[in-house]
Amino acid sequence: MSPTVCPDGASQGATSEGHFAAEAPVLRVAALRTEFATAAGIVPVVDGVDFALARGEVLGIVGESGSGKSVTAYSILGLVEPPGRVTGGRVLLGDIDLLALPPEALAAIRGARVSMVFQDPMMSLNPVLRVDTQIIEALRAHGSIGRHDAHARAADALARVGIAAPEERLRSYPHELSGGMRQRVCIAIAMLHQPEVIIADEPTTALDVTIQAQILSEMQALCASSGTALLWITHDLSVVASFADRVCVMYAGRIVESGPVDVVIGAPRHPYTRGLLDSVPALAAGGRRLAPIPGMPLAPADLDAGCAFRHRCARASERCALAPDETFPAPGRTLRCHHPLDRAADRDS
Amino acid sequence: MVKLIAGRILQGFGVLVAVSLIAFFGIYAIGDPTSLLVDPQATQQDVEQVRHNLGLDQPMWRQYGLFVGSLASGDFGRSFATHEPAMRMILERLPATLELALAAIVIAVVAGVPAGLAAGTHPGSRLDRVVMTASILGFSLPTFWVGLMLILVFAVNLGWLPSFGRGELGSWLGIHSSLFTLDGLRHILLPALNLALFPMSLVARLTRSGAREALELDFVRFARAKGISERRVVFVHILKYISVPIVTMIGMQLGLLVAFAIVTESVFSWPGTGKLLIESIGRLDRPVVVAYLLVIVSIFVLLNLLTDLVYLTLDPRVRFDAGAHAE
Numbered sequence: 048m049s050p051t052v053c054p055d056g057a058s059q060g061a062t063s064e065g066h067f068a069a070e071a072p073v074l075r076v077a078a079l080r081t082e083f084a085t086a087a088g089i090v091p092v093v094d095g096v097d098f099a100l101a102r103g104e105v106l107g108i109v110g111e112s113g114s115g116k117s118v119t120a121y122s123i124l125g126l127v128e129p130p131g132r133v134t135g136g137r138v139l140l141g142d143i144d145l146l147a148l149p150p151e152a153l154a155a156i157r158g159a160r161v162s163m164v165f166q167d168p169m170m171s172l173n174p175v176l177r178v179d180t181q182i183i184e185a186l187r188a189h190g191s192i193g194r195h196d197a198h199a200r201a202a203d204a205l206a207r208v209g210i211a212a213p214e215e216r217l218r219s220y221p222h223e224l225s226g227g228m229r230q231r232v233c234i235a236i237a238m239l240h241q242p243e244v245i246i247a248d249e250p251t252t253a254l255d256v257t258i259q260a261q262i263l264s265e266m267q268a269l270c271a272s273s274g275t276a277l278l279w280i281t282h283d284l285s286v287v288a289s290f291a292d293r294v295c296v297m298y299a300g301r302i303v304e305s306g307p308v309d310v311v312i313g314a315p316r317h318p319y320t321r322g323l324l325d326s327v328p329a330l331a332a333g334g335r336r337l338a339p340i341p342g343m344p345l346a347p348a349d350l351d352a353g354c355a356f357r358h359r360c361a362r363a364s365e366r367c368a369l370a371p372d373e374t375f376p377a378p379g380r381t382l383r384c385h386h387p388l389d390r391a392a393d394r395d396s
Numbered sequence: 397m398v399k400l401i402a403g404r405i406l407q408g409f410g411v412l413v414a415v416s417l418i419a420f421f422g423i424y425a426i427g428d429p430t431s432l433l434v435d436p437q438a439t440q441q442d443v444e445q446v447r448h449n450l451g452l453d454q455p456m457w458r459q460y461g462l463f464v465g466s467l468a469s470g471d472f473g474r475s476f477a478t479h480e481p482a483m484r485m486i487l488e489r490l491p492a493t494l495e496l497a498l499a500a501i502v503i504a505v506v507a508g509v510p511a512g513l514a515a516g517t518h519p520g521s522r523l524d525r526v527v528m529t530a531s532i533l534g535f536s537l538p539t540f541w542v543g544l545m546l547i548l549v550f551a552v553n554l555g556w557l558p559s560f561g562r563g564e565l566g567s568w569l570g571i572h573s574s575l576f577t578l579d580g581l582r583h584i585l586l587p588a589l590n591l592a593l594f595p596m597s598l599v600a601r602l603t604r605s606g607a608r609e610a611l612e613l614d615f616v617r618f619a620r621a622k623g624i625s626e627r628r629v630v631f632v633h634i635l636k637y638i639s640v641p642i643v644t645m646i647g648m649q650l651g652l653l654v655a656f657a658i659v660t661e662s663v664f665s666w667p668g669t670g671k672l673l674i675e676s677i678g679r680l681d682r683p684v685v686v687a688y689l690l691v692i693v694s695i696f697v698l699l700n701l702l703t704d705l706v707y708l709t710l711d712p713r714v715r716f717d718a719g720a721h722a723e
Binding site for chain 2: 121124126128129150154155156157158159162163165166167170171172173174175176177181184185187188189220222233236
């Protein structure tokens with residue numbers, strides 16, 4: 048959470064830009080906790096996550112599989128399926144707590160003020176419904192619209208995300224489109240109502256690198272033009288490095304380090320962030336061997352009160368058996384570590 | 397597409413030949429119907445005469461040859477017992493069976509699909525448990541016993557509904573059926589309900605498991621993330637996605653219902669083909685039995701073909717694949 052957040056939130060939800068205080072976040076997640084009931088008992092998968100998203104900002108959430116980053120995304124819009132359950136915290140959109148809303152009120156916000164794009168474009172469109180059906184139902188969900196207008200808006204939405212011959216594509220079934228095109232359709236659907244926030248759950252992971260780059264830059268441009276904030280969830284640090292404003296690094300359900308993207312990536316303080324950077328070919332220092340992080344993350348059921356990373360961490364000491372509190376080493380930066388790397392730590396240390 | 401239909405029809409033809417052979421030789425092996433047909437006091441000569449008239453004194457393969465020969469001119473033979481043309485006897489009674497099976501499948505779908513959807517979208521709930529328990533009963537209670545209980549409760553004790561026969565027939569577009577009159581509908585309700593019990597349980601379970609699986613899929617989550625109503629998620633996204641296996645099953649069940657309406661027809665004295673079949677087997681009336689089997693098999697072949705065609709409209713991917721594989 049940025050320390051510069053203004054707490055009153057009075058100006059949120061304002062329709063004209065002039066009313067916006069520059070620092071007022073559109074979305075604020077506080078102490079979010081999501082648990083899953085498993086055979087081994089209740090397991091927290093998201094454990095006290097805090098962050099805020101300013102208008103038009105791109106916030107990357109980075110973590111490996113099982114770090115709880117996707118569940119965080121689902122929790123924001125109440126899309127966690129049993130046996131999962133959001134058990135604590137607040138998700139504030141302006142001054143509305145999404146977690147406290149009745150289902151119908153939450154549905155009115157989904158897709159209109161906060162929308163989502165998913166990882167696998169092969170699976171996120173219904174294979175037995177035509178593209179136009181799936182776009183128009185999203186239009187109709189948030190206001191009545193005539194058949195002719197709906198069709199025109201659907202075609203327009205496809206054109207905006209760079210789909211050629213949108214009229215033709217509207218009549219297609221998802222299997223007739225390529226993966227990149229399907230993801231564009233999903234993005235078009237997410238952008239339909241010019242939401243304040245788009246949550247993107249690894250939307251480019253399943254795509255070719257070239258398509259990935261195209262989609263990244265297109266989404267960036269679209270969001271910039273409409274002032275939409277983007278919550279970009281990924282395991283790929285290089286993606287975040289190239290276009291996020293700020294980044295949160297997640298490990299075992301917690302944000303271990305966050306801050307402006309160039310600072311976090313340029314001078315990481317948490318050993319896990321350092322380890323992640325060293326295992327990315329493009330970001331590791333040239334000519335050096337990649338340094339994978341030893342070991343595997345603990346299963347959520349095996350987590351204890353200590354720092355979850357200490358079993359894989361070269362700097363771990365006995366103090367790490369007690370989880371570190373969140374500290375604020377610099378404005379806009381958070382860290383959870385007893386033994387942070389030096390601010391000036393060079394890469395050879 | 398045309399290739400698919402032609403292939404299916406050819407297959408069906410092979411099945412018809414096989415079934416006619418099995419039925420023909422099967423009944424031949426059971427025994428000689430002549431003794432059941434003639435007066436016990438008749439002389440040996442009379443018996444021989446009857447046997448000769450029916451063609452039963454010929455060797456088996458010749459009898460089959462004659463049967464196939466007359467098939468070519470549309471003659472399925474005459475009943476040994478009534479001397480009526482066998483096919484006419486069956487076609488006269490087929491509408492009664494078809495309307496019963498149709499009514500049963502409609503009840504099964506109208507009750508089974510919503511029950512399965514409700515259970516599948518609320519796994520572990522009380523409703524889910526009720527639907528699961530009811531479907532187990534629907535599977536395992538014997539049809540004849542349920543039929544008798546229905547009669548006992550609704551016809552005898554409560555006196556709300558009649559317990560036998562088709563009632564008054566109405567006619568519409570030249571079809572005579574008890575579905576077209578109020579009295580007929582009152583008559584068909586109990587037997588149709590009885591016959592529907594099994595397919596209803598099957599439809600409910602299949603729908604439930606399909607819905608449960610679909611709930612986990614990304615497109616359901618994406619549909620919800622779009623903010624569309626839960627009703628639309630369930631009745632459009634999930635139902636259409638899981639409809640292919642349900643339609644297959646309904647197609648297969650409809651055939652089975654026609655074929656196995658026998659028990660229900662006996663319990664409710666429903667004048668359909670099932671009752672005719674039971675009587676004909678009792679009399680070793682081979683032409684009627686063979687004609688019946690050929691009709692039933694044709695219905696199955698036709699239903700399978702229809703099911704395939706319905707697939708094509710329900711699942712665009714099948715359409716796509718069929719197009720891709722056709723040279």
